[in-house]
Amino acid sequence: MTKLFEPITLGDISLTNRVVMAPLTRNRSPNAVPNELNVEYYRQRATAGLIITEATAITHQGQGYADVPGLYTKEALAGWKKVTDAVHAAGGKIVVQMWHVGRISHTTLQPNDGKPVSSTNKRANAKTYLVNADGTGGFADVSEPRALETSEIPGIVEDYRKAARAAIDEAGFDGVEIHGANGYLLDQFLRSNVNDRTDQYGGSIENRARLLFEVVDAVTKEIGAGRTAIRISPVTPSGDVSDADPQKLFTYVVEGLANYGLSYIHIVEGQTGGARDFLPFDYDALHAAYKAAGGKAAWMTNNGYDKDMAVAAIDSGKADVVAFGKPFIANPDLVRRLKENAPLTAVDSANLYGGQGAKGYTDYPALDAA
Incomplete structure (x- = not known):
């Protein structure tokens, strides 16, 4: 019998199984406020061992896409509280992925139509999702950023610290996941092709990782390390990022993270949502380096996993938990389907982002109904 469906404790969070719902941006929270449709979406998927919410902006400045939720207004926190209450009532656990997009944004999404902020003034070769005046949505080039002053x-x-406290106290989350991946702000500071700074946050690996560790330090001191996690993506090119030596960079990062009693470390293997072998990278060596440095957090793997891969990863000790993305979109009862080897519903690709309300969002049937 595989360990995939056995309970596990991640820091201060106890799970009924090791199948995790990965963060999935869906662009269905107008004005950055979670609504009743979002409540139903997450409630339907509460049999996951853990739900990680879609990326959620810590501030207005942290917003990068239309109709994604936030953690920075009373209305948004109240909306999230309805979500967490519904998930908890259904027996689930849920953490929020805390997001600052950095340069992956558009002036129309920023306070006072200002420039997005980043480690650099260099514009990314990337797209964002905007909603037009007539309500239709589409992708557009991101705007030119400005480098943050030291x-x-x-x-x-401080914005991360405040958002973490609000997530626990006001929104009722079981924990937070710091988004350090996919070419967003913390990743922009990490990567050598985006970080061209000459202050204490640029140049060496130690300097480029400084902001990430300052954020982890502030959040763990605020809400406790056992309710804090982080996501990293060593080789993904998302957001137009790359690094001259990702193995060395992320070994330094995980060795530093070993100093914290985090809930889990979430690793995207390969290109996010794409090829697992996008660039050569030794993930087993990364895991070994983390453990050799004294790290105790659960190791969460992600990207293109099916049941057989997840079983092999967990039963071999390569991973403690496995995150599934798109399969959870179309299969709200994914855990049961995996356990029973039931067929999986295909994703409605036309309605992944935005879309018309429930269509392609909460209208996927559970196994019995199907």
Whole structure:
């Protein structure tokens, strides 16, 4: 019998199984406020051992896509509280992925139509999702950013701290996942092709990782390390990022993270949503380096896993939990389907982002109904 469906504890969070719902941006929270449709979407998937919410902006400045939720208004926190209450009532656990997009944004999404902020002034070769005046949505080039002044960076760290506290106290989440992946702000500081700074946050690996560790330090001190996790993606090119030596960079990162009693470390293997072998990278060596440095957090793997891969990863000790993305979109009862080897419903690709209300969002049937 595989361990995939056995309970596990991640820091301070106890799970009934090891099948995790990965964060999935769906663009269905107008004005950055979770609504009743979002409540139903997450409630339907509460049999996951853990739900990680779609990426959620810590501030207005952290917003990068239309109709994604936030953690920075009373209305948004109240909306999330309805979500967490519904998930908990259904027996599930849920953490929020805390997001600052950095340069992957558009001036129309920023406070006072300002420039997005980043480690750099260099514009990304990337797209964002915008909603037009007539309600239709589509992708557009991101705007030119401005490099954060050194004096502004403590304020960014404070934004993460405040958002983490609000997530626990006001929104009722079981924990938070710091988004350090996919070419967003913390990843922009990490990567050598995006970080061209000459202050203490640029140049060496130690300097480029400084902001990430300052954020982790602030959040763990605020809500406890056992309710704090982080996501990293060592080789994904999302957001137009790359690094001259990702193995060395992310070994340094995980060795530093070993100093914290985090809930889990979430690793995207390969290109996010794409090829697992996108670039050569030794994920087993990364895991070994983390453990050799004294790290105790659960190891969560992600990207293109099916049941057989997940069983092999967990039963071999390669991973403690496995995150599934698109399969959870079309299969709200994915855990049962995996356990019973039932067929999986295909994703409605036309309605992944935005779309018309429930269509392609909450209208996927559970196994019995199907």
